[in-house]
Amino acid sequence: MVIDVLTLFPGMFQGVLSESILKIAREKGVLDVRLHNIRDYTEDKHRKVDDRPYGGGPGMVMSPQPVVDAVEAVRGDDPDAKLILLTPQGRVFDQKLARELAGEKRLILICGRYEGFDERILLLLKPMELSVGDYVLSGGEIPAMVVVDAVARLLPGALGDPESAAAESFQSGLLDFPQYTRPPEFRGLAVPEVLLSGNHAEIDKWRAQQALERTRQRRADLLDEPRNGGSHEQHR
Numbered sequence: 001m002v003i004d005v006l007t008l009f010p011g012m013f014q015g016v017l018s019e020s021i022l023k024i025a026r027e028k029g030v031l032d033v034r035l036h037n038i039r040d041y042t043e044d045k046h047r048k049v050d051d052r053p054y055g056g057g058p059g060m061v062m063s064p065q066p067v068v069d070a071v072e073a074v075r076g077d078d079p080d081a082k083l084i085l086l087t088p089q090g091r092v093f094d095q096k097l098a099r100e101l102a103g104e105k106r107l108i109l110i111c112g113r114y115e116g117f118d119e120r121i122l123l124l125l126k127p128m129e130l131s132v133g134d135y136v137l138s139g140g141e142i143p144a145m146v147v148v149d150a151v152a153r154l155l156p157g158a159l160g161d162p163e164s165a166a167a168e169s170f171q172s173g174l175l176d177f178p179q180y181t182r183p184p185e186f187r188g189l190a191v192p193e194v195l196l197s198g199n200h201a202e203i204d205k206w207r208a209q210q211a212l213e214r215t216r217q218r219r220a221d222l223l224d225e226p227r228n229g230g231s232h233e234q235h236r
């Protein structure tokens with residue numbers, strides 16, 4: 001998958017792209033992230049990319065020319081590129097949307113700064129608007145990294161073990177069950193007996209119960225969702 005990122009701060013992405021799973025996915029050629037500086041597309045003689053809001057008020061607004069020209073230059077005539085703008089006004093990102101986006105050939109992520117974009121950017125480009133949650137960040141870069149990370153790990157070949165993505169929390173629609181590793185006792189706390197039993201049917205049953213009970217207690221909202229077709233029936 002190709003992901004183009006349009007930003008005023010391409011340097012913010014270097015760290016996350018050069019470590020761990022994103023690094024490996026890029027090395028394998030499963031993921032190709034291309035960073036573009038919106039400032040490189042401004043026609044302003046002082047390289048400005050923002051201006052004061054019409055009607056007054058605090059802060060600055062991103063000017064339409066640099067953003068629209070950047071998108072058009074990057075997209076070229078590729079009809080398959082899915083345009084996404086990171087904004088608190090957007091559809092809230094979740095695992096279902098991550099799976100949808102993982103099915104695309106190419107994403108173009110547009111990161112805003114300041115108080116937001118000139119509305120004509122939205123009217124002309126008609127991007128999908130996506131929010132990573134109901135809180136205010138100082139720019140769209142960290143949300144874009146969230147999208148890149150969640151999508152990349154779903155691409156075939158990105159993870160060492162293809163089962164790890166499928167087995168995980170939210171893929172099932174439930175929170176994770178508790179995990180333990182060695183030693184069998186640490187600071188007086190023992191690993192639950194069933195996990196040491198070697199009885200895999202009992203282990204699966206225990207894990208399913210734990211996941212369901214945790215979800216009931218901490219995120220009951222996830223249980224009312226019809227989600228991905230799966231049910232939360234316990235296997236007997």
Ligand code: 4GX
Nearest residue numbers: 086087112116131132136137139140143
């Ligand atoms: N999930 N922000 C974007 C500037 C902005 C405002 C409006 C375009 C339109 C956020 C979030 C988020 C803060 C990123 C404002 N750009 N983005 N930025 N939460 O808080 O996605």
